[in-house]
Amino acid sequence: MIRLPDASGGLREYSPRAPRTAASGPASGGGARQTPASAVGAGALTSRTVFAAAHVVADPYADTTPDSPAAVDWDATLAFRHHLWAHGLGVAEAMDTAQRGMGLDWAGAAELIRRSAAEAKAVGGALACGVGTDQLAGDTADLATVRKAYEEQLALVEEAGAQPILMASRALAAAARGPEDYLDTYGRLLRQTSEPVILHWLGPMFDPALDGYWGSADLDTATETFLEVIAAHPDKVDGIKVSLLDARREIELRRRLPQGVRCYTGDDFHYPELIAGDERGFSHALLGIFDPLGPLAAEAVRTLDTGDVKGFRELLDPTVELSRHLFEAPTRFYKTGVVFLAWLAGHQDHFTMVGGLQSARSLPHLARAYELADGLGLFPDPERAESRMRALLTVYGVTR
Numbered sequence: 001m002i003r004l005p006d007a008s009g010g011l012r013e014y015s016p017r018a019p020r021t022a023a024s025g026p027a028s029g030g031g032a033r034q035t036p037a038s039a040v041g042a043g044a045l046t047s048r049t050v051f052a053a054a055h056v057v058a059d060p061y062a063d064t065t066p067d068s069p070a071a072v073d074w075d076a077t078l079a080f081r082h083h084l085w086a087h088g089l090g091v092a093e094a095m096d097t098a099q100r101g102m103g104l105d106w107a108g109a110a111e112l113i114r115r116s117a118a119e120a121k122a123v124g125g126a127l128a129c130g131v132g133t134d135q136l137a138g139d140t141a142d143l144a145t146v147r148k149a150y151e152e153q154l155a156l157v158e159e160a161g162a163q164p165i166l167m168a169s170r171a172l173a174a175a176a177r178g179p180e181d182y183l184d185t186y187g188r189l190l191r192q193t194s195e196p197v198i199l200h201w202l203g204p205m206f207d208p209a210l211d212g213y214w215g216s217a218d219l220d221t222a223t224e225t226f227l228e229v230i231a232a233h234p235d236k237v238d239g240i241k242v243s244l245l246d247a248r249r250e251i252e253l254r255r256r257l258p259q260g261v262r263c264y265t266g267d268d269f270h271y272p273e274l275i276a277g278d279e280r281g282f283s284h285a286l287l288g289i290f291d292p293l294g295p296l297a298a299e300a301v302r303t304l305d306t307g308d309v310k311g312f313r314e315l316l317d318p319t320v321e322l323s324r325h326l327f328e329a330p331t332r333f334y335k336t337g338v339v340f341l342a343w344l345a346g347h348q349d350h351f352t353m354v355g356g357l358q359s360a361r362s363l364p365h366l367a368r369a370y371e372l373a374d375g376l377g378l379f380p381d382p383e384r385a386e387s388r389m390r391a392l393l394t395v396y397g398v399t400r
Contacts, residue, residue, distance in 0.1 A: 002386060004367040005398060016386045017374050044088055045298065047305045048275060048282070049239075049262065051090040051128055052290035052297070053097035054081055055338050056104060056112065060352040070099070070108040070354035077112070078119050080347050087298040089290065090126030091116065092165065096206060097288040098130075099335055101170070103355025106135035110156055117160035128163040128198060128286075133171045141171045143181055150189055158194055165198040165241065165286075170209040179215030179225040186229045196238035198264060198286070201226060203244040205331040219249065227256060234258040241266045241286045245331075247274060254281055268327045268334070272316040275301070276309050288334060289323040292341040292378060322372040325365075333360040337369045344370060344385040345378060351392065363396050 003011040057080065062071030081091050093116045094100055094109040104112070113129045120127035133141075133149035141149070146169060157164045166189060176182055190197070204211040214222035230237050239262030242250050247270035254263035265274040265283035274283040290297045300315035326337035336357055343351040351358055370389050379385035393399075 002390060002393075003398065004371060004389075004393075005364045005396075006367070007364045011398070014371055017377060017379070017382045019381070019383050043302075045301045045305060048301055049090065049126075049264070049284040050290065050297065050301055051092040051126070051264070051286040052084050052294055053092040053095040053286060053288045054084060054291055055335060055342060056098045056108075056354060057339075057342075057348045058350075058352045058354045060350040064354075066103075066356045070104045072104075072108060072112070072354065073348070074115060076348045078115060080342065081116055081119060081125070082123065083347060084291075084294050085120070085123055085125035087295050088302075089294055089298055090128065091120070092128050092130070092286050093117075093162070094130040095165070095167070095200075095288075096130075096202065096332075097291060097335060097338060099354055099357065100130060100132065100167075101134050101207070102332065102335065103353065103357055106132075106153070108354075109134070110153075113157060113160055113162065117162050121161065128165050129157045129160070130167045130200075131157055131164045131197075132167040133169040136171045141175055143172075143175050143185060146171045146175055147185055147188055150185070151192070154189065154193065163195065163198065163238070164193065165200050167200045168202045168207070168210050168213050170207070173210050173213055176215060179221075179228075182214050182225055183229060183232075187232060190229075190233040190236040193236055196236055198239050198241050199226075199230065199237055200241045200266075201243065202266075205245060205329070206243055207332060219244070219246075223249070223253060227253075230261060231258060234261060237261050239264050239284065243267065245269050245327075250274060250283065251278075254283060268323045269320070271323070272300075272313055272320065275316075276304070276312060288338060289319070289326065291338050292326075292345070292373065293319055293323075296376070296378065319376060322369065322376060325368055325372060328365075333357070336361040337366065340366050340369060341373050341378065344373070344388050346381055346384055351388075363393075363398075366392070 002014050004014050006012055057073045057076040059071040059073045064071050084091050094112050098104055100109055131153040133146050136149050154164055202210055214225040216222045241264040243266030245267055263283045264286040265271055266286055267274055268289045275285055300312050304312040327334045339353050340351055342348055
């Protein structure tokens, strides 16, 4: 029994899940390199293309401040990528889940991309990497400078051999004066890509600086501009990643995509129904919630691979409560819960984040995340997770 704080300021008793038996298999160790997918027999997912947007592990011994360049524990960070690949998932690298623009600067992201690309090649893991403009300081850049920043990052990702994800740019949002600036900027970039890319539409709930992206705060108008970019370059767009937390809008958008252009859901509120799809299509996935859900998400998609939609939903639907909790407003701080669960699960030995972002969620929020994740059976070693939860409670003064 463990006593957990709740939002009312009180403590309540919770009975953690019983430890796994030997037949359940060994727990993964803190930061130990996972076996490549080919060796564990996971196999590729076939009915959907699925990327998990992965977090970075901070170096807890680095003498840093919130304004310092990110100090990354590269061994633990790359080990987590191997964990995802071992289950047959692709890795979406250097995205907002990796604290891009919230602790991880472009220099750190560039190093992360290079290292992850080398590891992906070694095991045959799928890798797509974020291309942005975060090497620019402030919001005073003109459009030409924004484009050059995109081009620099695009060249690095392509040179590394990864698939580019053209991320929404704060600098472009600040510099653009209307839809035509987005059409011109993205058109120039797409014309020079060597392989099809993923276009990323990140809503302001994830980053307030992106409000009005595609030239309008009206989402219907913005959607038309977004579709115009795709229609002009369908051979250069592998797919779109939509993170608006609006299932109806995503469904309507994916039905209007040109033949061969995929929709990768980024909706961490409605992903089971969007991935399952309907009689007119479905969404693939590129999700931050698949960082903590990796093994379970892979099992669910493998069930879907057999045509068992009901079984897929039975596995994935119960996870939505946890996802909605982690991504509750302010949504951009969901990374704190993701890293917290990675620590409890044993994928890293500490709960420290670049930029000090471990302080971005309250103790009651983290306690509820622990309870929901434990209830789902996400922790390979429930006793270790409970012990670490108790240690955190002690730090906060909860000693009973």
